[in-house]
Structures are given as C-alpha cells and as structure tokens.
Amino acid sequence: MTLAEAEEMLTGPGATFETEDVEIRGHMTRVWKNIPPTFPAFARALVEAFGDNEFIVFDEERITYRDWYRAATALAHKLHEMGVEKGDRVALAAQNLPEWPVVYYAVLSLGGIVVPLNAWWTGQELEYGLTDSGAKILIADGRRYDRIKPLLPEIDGIQQVIVTRPSGPLDKGVIGLDALIGPSSGWGTLPHDDFPAADIGPEDDGTILYTSGTTGHPKGAVATHRNSLTNLLSSGYATARGALRRGETPEPASPLTILLVIPMFHVTGCTAIMGPAMASGSKVVLMRKWDATGALELIEREKVTMTGGVPTIAWQILEHPDRAKYDLSSLESITYGGAPAAPELVRKIKSEFGASPGSGWGMTETSGTVTGHTAEDYLHRADSCGPPVPVAKLKIMSEDGTRELPTGEIGELWAFGAMVVRGYWNKPEANAESFIDGWIRTGDLARLDEEGFCYICDRAKDMIIRGGENIYSSEVENVLYDHPAVTDAALIGLPHKTLGEEPAAVVHLAPGKTASEEELKSWVSERLAKFKTPVRIVFVDDTLPRNANGKIMKKDLADLFFAEAETAA
CATH class of the missing domain: 3.30.300.30 (ANL, C-terminal domain)
Structure with missing residues (x-):
C-alpha cells in the first residue's frame, strides 16, 4: 500500500485521523478534526476515560489520572485567586516531577501561558527567561529556586514565587506548593473537580518554549492550544500507517508504560511524548536523573513497553555491560528524535530487543512532531526521518529562500502546518526572518524523495x-x-x-x-x-x-x- 493510499484510508470521514481545513492566521490549514479544542477540555476527557489508571510513577509515589486532575483543578483555583488571568505568563522551572503536569494544566486552564524554563540553566539564564517572558508568577522546585533566589530582587514583574520540594526553609513571602495543594499522597481527596470558567479557544496562546539553540540567547516560541494538541494524533498516525502498509488493521491506541527520560521542559517531553501518552491513558515512569543502570531496573520493575528520547539513550541501553542481567522483554518500542540516529542503531533495536524502532523530526517551533517514522518503513529507510504527517507540509528551498528545489536536491527545509507556532515572543525581526506566509524556515539542510520521505542532511550552520x-x-x-x-x-x-x-x-x-x-x-x-x-x-x-x-x-x-x-x- 502506498503512502497516499494509507493516508486516504486513515484520514477519511469518520476515521480516528479524520482531517478538515480551517483558516489559521490567514492561511487555510489542514487539521485533525478529532482533537480537543483546548487543554482543559482534554483534561476533562482524560479523567472521565482513565480516572483510575496510574498516570505518574516517581520513586515510591504513584499518582492516578484522577489524583492529577484534582490537583490541577485545585491549583487552578488557587492561581485564579492570586490574579492569574488570560494571557498572564507563569514560569515553571523544575525537573521531571509529578507536580510538573499539575502546574502545566492548571495554568493552561485559566488561559494563562506556561513558560517552562530549562532546568539545566544557570541562575543568569533563568533570569533571562523570566525577564524576557515577563512572567507574573514563578513556580520552581527547590534546586531551581536556590539557583535563582539571589537574582529575584533584580527581576521586575514577578509577583509571587511558589516552591515545590524545597531544599530548606523558604524566604518570607514565598509559598510552598504543599501549602496550596498538599503532597501527592493526598491529591485524590482535594475538593475541586473542575477548572474555573475561562474563555479559551484553539488559537489562544498556551506556552512559551525556549529554543535550545547552541549559540546566542534562546528565543521563546509561542505555541497555541491547537499547536500543541496536534501532537495527540501525529504520533499515533505513523503507527497506524505502518500497520496498514504491512497489510494489518490498525489497532486503537491502548495504554502503554513509558519510561520518560526527556525533560518535560523540552517540546519533546511535554508535547510530543506526554500529550500522546495521556491521550491513551498510559503510565509515565519518571527518573530523578538519567542513569542507564537505573533505567534498566525501572524497565524490569515497571514492565516498561516504550522508552527512548534521543539516540544516545538507546545506545547506552544497548551497550550496557549488564544488560543481559535484566528482563527487558516488555519493551515493544524504542523511539527518539531531536538528533539524527545512525542506521546501525535502527537495526540493533530490532535485532537485539525485537522492539520496533521509531523516530521523527520536529523542533520547538513546530511544537514537536512533523514527520513520523516507524516499523518497516524505518528499517528500510534508516537514514530518513519519515514523511510528514497529513496535517503538515514540507518543501526544500534554495539558500536565499526564493526558489523551491526539485525532488532529491539538498536545500533548506521549510515546514507548514497546524503545529507551527505563531512566532517568537517579542522578536519581530526574528519572526520576519523565520516565518514566511505560515511556513517556518527550519535551518536544516534536507532533501525529499519521490514518496515524500524526508532526509535531514545537516544543520545549515553545521x-x-x-x-x-x-x-x-x-x-x-x-x-x-x-x-x-x-x-x-x-x-x-x-x-x-x-x-x-x-x-x-x-x-x-x-x-x-x-x-x-x-x-x-x-x-x-x-x-x-x-x-x-x-x-x-x-x-x-x-x-x-x-x-x-x-x-x-x-x-x-x-x-x-x-x-x-x-x-x-
């Protein structure tokens, strides 16, 4: 079955992946018809469908979807009382913790804009993110709070600091998150069961995610609710397409057990992995810090079915000298993105684990997934990142951006679709340079083959x-x-x-x-x-x-x- 035939079957009327055309910022854009319009609508659907499912596992803490939902609604009411309104920025600086998706959904439910700050940043870098975004409230874990605390008096606009899991006593005026919603063990008994009323639509701003560029100051990419929620079906589409192309009937998405080792402050963690995981009622296992031995232990203990993130993680699991001592038979899929993977890695995942390799391409400015690559397609084209999902388009342009290049030629990759962010926060010159008639100039050098499979050759600057x-x-x-x-x-x-x-x-x-x-x-x-x-x-x-x-x-x-x-x- 060809890609076009598979797409026609999967996106037609009544199908899970049905598409429709809508106008977004003056451009007719193909979108998934069956995704929720906003994050609070998505959250309500999740608790109704998967309330009793385990959602987060962190050390000895186990949180169900209902626990998470009640904590998120309770925190939303507290933030509303503090004056958080539509358009206000709330910064979140923390490692992967059970509190992370609680804060994320609480802010989004109010029409606020979540600003996930890189937990690896220094105090000065955190100061830049807070100042650039104009954050009204900072919610941080203990280590990030200690890092930014000496600089807080220099930052205008921060009206309240909230700290979770502090490393010591909090300064006067700083609130502990436990004082607002209590520890995770009591989230299921919190009184609120819905978010405060808020006027939110699909094209309203939801997040500012900072690019993790290797030079210069990072830029804040502003993603709408629709931008981020588009990922809910993009990952599953690649899996369904693979099943059709091998002659099988695609199965409905079922709960997985996912070892999440990518930071949630990155677009891959919070959007490309966390969103689809929640959409299927999956269990997400968190680690305090990446450690290959610890990962092997968790895969065995929790019967993890899916992990990955970036290629180096897959390599470290494959090459671990004690790998044979652990039962890894539950692994069904090892997926990654963010960096090109060697073809040999693709083959080894299949031959040594019997697991399905998966990859894709996206960037902060595309809210995650643009292409998806799985199963036999990936094994046969291991140097490709796959074809674009149906709600995205790709083209290869000349260096000066004036001419689209023929199939097979290498040039700059441009992307268009429902996942492309509306622009950078307060960066009009960068917007004019990078966003052209709805297309994002990615800075990647790539080529497309006759079937539409994309091959990333390099970063233009590399x-x-x-x-x-x-x-x-x-x-x-x-x-x-x-x-x-x-x-x-x-x-x-x-x-x-x-x-x-x-x-x-x-x-x-x-x-x-x-x-x-x-x-x-x-x-x-x-x-x-x-x-x-x-x-x-x-x-x-x-x-x-x-x-x-x-x-x-x-x-x-x-x-x-x-x-x-x-x-x-």
Missing part, C-alpha cells in the same frame, strides 16, 4: 565547506557510528588557512571496545570521498555534551583539539 566542497556532518557521523567500537560521534570544522575548514571528529567508544585514530580514519576513507575523512580524531571518555533536545553542543568541541595541541607542545 555544514563544513572544505575548499569549496560541502561536507554534511551527519553523513560522516553515520559512517563512524557504523564502526563496532563507536557509540557517540560528532564532526566539526576546524579553521584552515587555505581550505577554509577541515573536518575533525570527536568520538566516544563503547565500553570495553578499542579503536585508534588511524583505524577510524581508514574506516571513513574506505566508505566516503577522501575530502570527507576527518583530518584529526579526538577520543573522549564520556558521551558528548548535549543540550536539552539531544543535539550535540558542537561549539564546545573545538576546544578539545586546541587543548590537545597545547598538551603536545
């Missing part, structure tokens, strides 16, 4: 130009990943007097494996053109530094080569 020859870093990185000893790799450009740049690689080897610099250079040169072979390779003991969405922070890697040169001198 492409290396050696003496006029373009080197796409992902191409070389994938070859390095194919080497049996390599478990993490990144290609960067080093300055060269006459060539402009030369390729160099940073590599992390799998536990117990060895490889020399010359061996890896030969490995690449036997498989790619000579000019693409790294001129230097540095080995590191740990996996490579990544930002919140799994992208390697390449700007930090060049120093390794200069440090090596200084040591040698």
